[in-house]
Amino acid sequence: MSAWPLPSQRYADGVARGDWQDDPAQHPALAELDRLHRALTTPPPRRGMLGRLLGADPAEAIPGLYLWGGVGRGKTFMIDLFHDGLPLEVLRAEGPTEAPLPSHGRGGDRSQGERWGEGEPTAEPALIRPSGTFHPEGAQSRHAGEGTEPRHTGWGEGEPAAKPAPIRRPGIAPPDPKLGRKRRTHFHRFMREVHEALRAHAGERDPLAAIVRGWREARLRVLVLDEFFVSDIGDAMLLARLLERMFAEGIVLVTTSNAAPQDLYRDGLQRARFLPAIALIERHCHVLYLESDTDYRLRALTRSPVYRSPLDAQSDPWLDTRWHELGGDDAHRDAGIEVDGRRIPVRARCTGMVWFDFDALCEGPRGASDYIHIATEFHTVLVGGVPVMDGHRDDAARRFVTLIDELYDRSVNLVCTADAEPPLLYAGERLAGAFERTASRLIEMRSAEYLLREHRG
Ligand SMILES: Nc1ncnc2c1ncn2[C@@H]1O[C@H](COP(=O)(O)OP(=O)(O)OP(=O)(O)O)[C@@H](O)[C@H]1O
């Protein structure tokens, strides 16, 4: 077996271990991810003198993947299998560029760059900030908001930035700074970063081109974006140009969405200006609909209750079991998330899910903007230890009311342990009216109908 198993192999291994079930509806997506894995880790064919003179061959472009479908079908799960298993050690760095670089340019002899493993020399394999400037810190502390990103955020995830530790495998050369990098993040976060970078490049003639060039100079090869969703006119207006630059630089896009490309930004303002973005996605990505009947998230959520009371010695283990049943992992225990530069402790977080203690969320200087951020970023939130709140805890109660409103409005799945049934959670007077709504919402949020709703992040 290869040192770097294909996504379908990793999937089969998980099925054999009993970690997940074999779903034939997911196989076409796995086949696409296998295609990408192979293409990205196979040296491009050597080209003759004429080919080198003509520059990069667009036929070498590796089509990306736009995987779309209903909620809970396993899209995120599968692109994570792909991303996590993509070896940096052999990741093809070179993609086609529009025109050959001059042979006397910064990168040296371009013909060298056309060969496997001999890309143009880069600076120290540093990371880049959204602004495209080099940033030599380690992978763990790059962006202010990084803590909110479940699991994978890094440029070249898993690879220490400043001095790459050689990962030696039998017969395989150590990682080469000339090799490609991968990045996996959430679409919203990515767009926030692009806007931030645009501010940093304000005044330049073609800031988007400069930003994307910066990514390529840092050898970004594969960009995995979870939950492609366009509702913001600012994003819509710049996506066509951004995608055009990215594809021209040979960056391979792998993305998930709940909508077909044709339905993105469907009723948005000035949609005509967004249409080229759709055309680009369709030209540069294979579009695949994940046609599965099983909403695995709903199945896991309704397998056992999502609300447990009163609080006792079993509350915590129960929440821990639910965390794992829902697909949570232990990679980020007690990691914290950062919202607007402030840290909120968490018990655990992973892609799309986060687990808090009540005190961390409601006893302290938290407010609506924190809760909006959480409700937007995570489709499933676990809250442990909700107490019965009397008149002395009105501040916490008020925050809890706001928290539930935000989670409810965005149809976030809530799993919690509390000291009483919802109508008895508030024992004070001043907030009794507002808390009635909260109690009613908490009850509704336990229902299969509510859990069926699509997260509106
Ligand atoms: N074949 C499978 N067997 C068991 N569990 C699965 C399988 N595929 C996915 N899951 C689990 O189902 C849950 C939902 O999957 P995932 O989050 O990938 O859905 P999604 O398609 O990305 O949904 P959304 O559109 O809401 O983001 C996860 O906990 C995941 O681990």
Ligand SMILES: [Mg+2]
């Ligand atoms: Mg998903």
